Amino acid sequence: MKTIGILGWMFLAVQPAIPQDFFSRAQKLLDVVRAEREISPYVIAAKIRTNNDRQTALILLDSLTRDRAIGGMFYCYSLIGAFLYTRDALPDSLHRKVRLAFRERTMYRGDTENHWVMYYTGLYLAAQTWPGEAREMWFNGKSSEENFREAEGWLNHWMHTTFTIGQGEFDSPTYITTFLTPMMVLHEFAADPVMKKKAQMMLDLLFADFAVEHLEGNYGGGHSRDYPEDIINPLGAPSTMWAWMYFGKPEFAQWEEARYRPRNRGGWETTFGALGSYRLPEIIRLIATDRTEAYAHTETKRVRNIIRFGAEKNPPSYKYSYVTQDYILGSLSGGILQPIQQHTWDVTFVSEKPNNSIFTLHPYYSGRELAMFFPEEIKFLADEVDRYHLVYTNPDKWNSSSPFERTFQYRNTLIVLYDIKKGEMQPHINGFFPKTLDERWVDCSGWIICRAGDVYVALYPLRPGAWIEEKVNWRWRSNALKNGVIVEVGSKREDGSFAGFRKSLGKTLIDTSAFDSHVSVRFRNRHGIEMKYIFDGVRLLNGKEIQLSDYGFFDGPFIQSETGSGRVTLRHKTRTRVLDFNKAEIIESK
């Protein structure tokens, strides 16, 4: 104990200073990245741009152009990005080798939204860099002009889609990197001022979309796609790196604390941000960090491209988040919006400890789900996906979309219903409760009551379950096919004492008389608000029907936009910033 105390004191004594502004954080990042020896375009760019170990950087770049097995969307945009950031410092031989890579490598385009953003950004900048060259000079047999026009056409299409009906891979703590980084490069190097402006607007939009559901480095609420490791430990996601650099949150000395290290490759993609000229508008930083008033925020996104078993290619996807100074309770409306990696709901809370999240899910999988979105042979898809994502068919996985899950949220109250078809492969639901909670018990009223610091979470299971102890969490598993939970979240700031919060649960009313017949529940919450919901049916709030289609594209105190308008308004107190994509124009007032 004494030893730990001394070590703790020593740690505090040697803890480095926390960088307080973007420039010092960017410098800190570059200091770390430039010391690496990984064959990475980000390491190469950091070394050369900071004039640190240039010789090694040139060797690394040479290696990057030699390995003919590499080729694809990640390589395409990051190679041209590293080249454009460093070209003046490169010898002619490396200019030729980088150029040759775009002739001899197959830059595979991929099959997802983020793949195409990376591929076409890379192709756009490469075609711009080497204009007027014949088709024989390019890996795809198209001339510079053909490649430029194609890339420009798709980038415009994607930006317009994102500004009008939203991203398919929206609000992803992992994949946000694969959108932000290409847009950083595009903004930095697009010669066309209109494309440059649009890239800036995309960066503003992506950051604002993150900011409004951001809390102390966490990307809260529902996510279209995320990896299980990041779902159960939100600050381990790549988005934390971007939050740290651009929002200044969480306030920690990055890289000295293993908890915050992103899962993949050290998260060096932010290097392109540190080297670039894009500066986050102050209004977005304020949106990301001002939590003086709790707020509800709704969004409309789109479902990923449906190619089978659906009448509509991109139906809307609805999202609700309630954001406070201490926690975010957020939810997607449910159903299959994205295959494989969907994260439908959680409460993410501010904590000094890892695994700061609680949620439930139905661990669904099927070839049919995958076939909705992937064109490969249905009978082989689940095995194929398991090879990449490792857990797709696992009954204990922590990410999943499910056709048998629906939600209804109002502020800090959430109803989650499950109506699992008989005969399904995974006939149960799971709940994640981290061991780092300060308190967790099942009250005799039936509520599972938890405390994490000053955040209070209560879940009322509509059917009984059992607890299973695992490494970092308790898994609550319930095997009833008709199932659900009611969630109430509070905090010391909102409710006073934990005892007071627990007592307030006694005021709630749970009516499950129609649950067996209709998977329906009526709930009156601690504040007297009545919510009634039938699985996949009508959502009633104090007797009035809530239409998800009434949700705006963005609707909350900080961001407003009508779906389809192409115009997004950011607000913070007296400041406004209007992103008018139709005119490729930003209007700012203070």
Next chain:
Amino acid sequence: MMKRHGILLLLMLGFSLTAPAQVSEPTVYASVFSTKLFVVGAANPQTGMFYHRPSEDTVWRHTGAKNIRANALAVFPGSDGRIRYTASGNGLHKTTDGGNNWKITTGWRITEIWAVSLDPVDPSAVYIGTAYGIYKSTDQGDTWKQVFTGFVSCIIVDRTNPSVLYAATELGVYKSTDRGETWQRTGLSIDRTRTVTQHPKDPQTLLVGTEKHGIYATSNGGRTWTKREAGIDHETFYTIAFDPSDPSIVYAGGYATGVYRSKDGGYSWRRTCVGFAVEHIHSIAVDPTDTRRVYAGTMGAGMYRSEDRGENWRFIGLPGAQVGRIVIEP
């Protein structure tokens, strides 16, 4: 033996043999969609178009773009392999000089191509089936027009009348009688069809493989259909091939099927699995120069060949490959 060693030496030295040499043997082309090791965006074993000659045992050479997840291919008949197409997620790749130069003929509006078919007479007419529909080109892929909406797995052009086309789709089997301009559903009530094959001598006779519903046949150009189930214990069929010299012999393969063979034109079937490491068969082709020789492409175990009309099979290369389609050019 010396020849084989020579080829292997060239391959080891990194030489790319892009164009098949003029020899008397047929050339076997295979589109490889994936291998067991493929991960999007990573350093991967090669996928794409490969070719091979019967005397080359297990040697296959790659041609064209690497790592493109090739779902299908087409070779213009009689072009000696000069005009070839590979269908992939990146688009439709084309060569007109035997593989020395390739071009992706499609742009961002066309993706996830699962079928490519050529007019046997007019090399300018190309049809592709994608996850989003059928596209037609009348200028060898320079421009495209969408002519059908829906998920398409297979397109064939009637070898006796290029105005007539058939497509196996998620919405059933469709037929066009105006060179793909318009499409009408045939009389088959089954959705989710995966492959359609035309009898080599009777153009009105077609066999269709389906997802979960077995094999169906028509003898009147798609007006009426009957299920062919004698001897069949499986449901999902990705490929059906007639023996071109004796159309009473037919082969079929699909999910966990091994190879089914019929000796009565597809009325009754017998299954063989002798020699296969896996029994998922995605493509079958009969060598027109020696119809005892039959090729089978598997899902995940590469290529197999039979020398005795499908009785026995042996592995002939492309380990781990998911073989989308096989085309044999005499």
